[in-house]
Amino acid sequence: MLAARVDLLSQMLALIRLEGELVFAAELTQPWALRFGPGSAYFFVVLEGELTVLAADGPPVRAVTGDLVMLPRGVGHLLSDGGGSAAAAVSQLMSEQFTTEQLSLRHGGEGTRTRLIAGAFHFENESMPWVVSSLPAVIHIPKAGGQTARWVEGLAHFMMVEAQEVHPGSSIMISRLIDVLVIRILRTWAQTEKAGNSGWLGALADPRISRALKAIHDEPFRRWSVVELAHVAGMSRSSFAERFSALVKEAPLSYQSRWRLTLAFGMLRQADSRVSDVARQVGYDSDAAFSRAFKAQFGIAPVHARLATPTKLQRETAGRATDEPGRSIS
Numbered sequence: 001m002l003a004a005r006v007d008l009l010s011q012m013l014a015l016i017r018l019e020g021e022l023v024f025a026a027e028l029t030q031p032w033a034l035r036f037g038p039g040s041a042y043f044f045v046v047l048e049g050e051l052t053v054l055a056a057d058g059p060p061v062r063a064v065t066g067d068l069v070m071l072p073r074g075v076g077h078l079l080s081d082g083g084g085s086a087a088a089a090v091s092q093l094m095s096e097q098f099t100t101e102q103l104s105l106r107h108g109g110e111g112t113r114t115r116l117i118a119g120a121f122h123f124e125n126e127s128m129p130w131v132v133s134s135l136p137a138v139i140h141i142p143k144a145g146g147q148t149a150r151w152v153e154g155l156a157h158f159m160m161v162e163a164q165e166v167h168p169g170s171s172i173m174i175s176r177l178i179d180v181l182v183i184r185i186l187r188t189w190a191q192t193e194k195a196g197n198s199g200w201l202g203a204l205a206d207p208r209i210s211r212a213l214k215a216i217h218d219e220p221f222r223r224w225s226v227v228e229l230a231h232v233a234g235m236s237r238s239s240f241a242e243r244f245s246a247l248v249k250e251a252p253l254s255y256q257s258r259w260r261l262t263l264a265f266g267m268l269r270q271a272d273s274r275v276s277d278v279a280r281q282v283g284y285d286s287d288a289a290f291s292r293a294f295k296a297q298f299g300i301a302p303v304h305a306r307l308a309t310p311t312k313l314q315r316e317t318a319g320r321a322t323d324e325p326g327r328s329i330s
Contacts, residue, residue, distance in 0.1 A: 029107075033083075211232050
């Protein structure tokens with residue numbers, strides 16, 4: 001089942017793709033707090049000390065030396081020593097302290113030190129905001145469980161080198177390093193027994209539901225029934241439907257439809273694609289039915305997929321990422 005989970009994760013990541021933006025080192029001394037505005041996704045490797053991260057749509061998470069933290073949604077967050085200090089805008093600190101030779105910043109008072117390697121990135125494929133929005137607000141990989149081991153030390157070393165002294169080709173090196181680290185974080189998180197976490201990534205930790213997900217992904221254009229998928233999972237129809245919906249936050253056949261349309265979006269981006277051909281390939285009997293389903297998911301007609309951005313899904317994603325009542329990260 002481990003191979004099945006990794007294979008499913010590879011399929012998702014191959015479609016959504018990501019692009020690294022920058023890596024920088026940070027030395028923070030108590031009292032300190034940093035505000036990251038919405039936009040880029042971030043990860044943090046805690047080299048020394050500890051920190052608290054508060055996302056706009058998640059509970060506070062405490063991380064210590066050796067831990068990894070990733071905020072994949074790009075909805076904005078606070079990073080602090082947990083003491084309630086006024087937060088400085090990290091964008092302003094970057095503009096004041098970053099140079100063409102060195103990407104590092106210092107902030108805070110004269111207290112206990114925390115050192116970080118931080119990275120910013122974004123997911124590229126505009127057809128997949130539903131995948132990104134279903135990721136946890138904060139993914140925390142603790143060192144204590146032996147989950148980061150030596151691989152993070154090696155990556156952090158190379159990132160520190162790139163952040164402290166910018167060389168020719170640094171931008172592509174940084175992008176590739178971020179790519180590797182983010183994939184490894186997602187894979188490590190998916191391999192842990194977190195079956196109670198909702199969304200497609202958390203569902204990969206459930207052996208039975210991940211079998212059904214793999215079947216859908218292996219044969220996305222097959223006319224699956226809930227009974228057939230329940231058989232693949234080794235569960236009764238009712239138990240499977242309830243468990244799948246609880247974990248993935250979507251009914252099995254609805255998930256399959258969304259996945260087929262996502263694949264269709266990619267097909268329609270090809271220069272020689274035709275709507276009618278793609279509609280038949282993904283299992284629709286008529287162009288009209290396909291167009292209705294496509295527009296319901298992406299907010300645009302299939303003929304506009306090659307050039308347009310699916311604004312409806314972007315609005316829905318932004319709506320899910322709004323702050324909880326009474327909370328603010330500003």
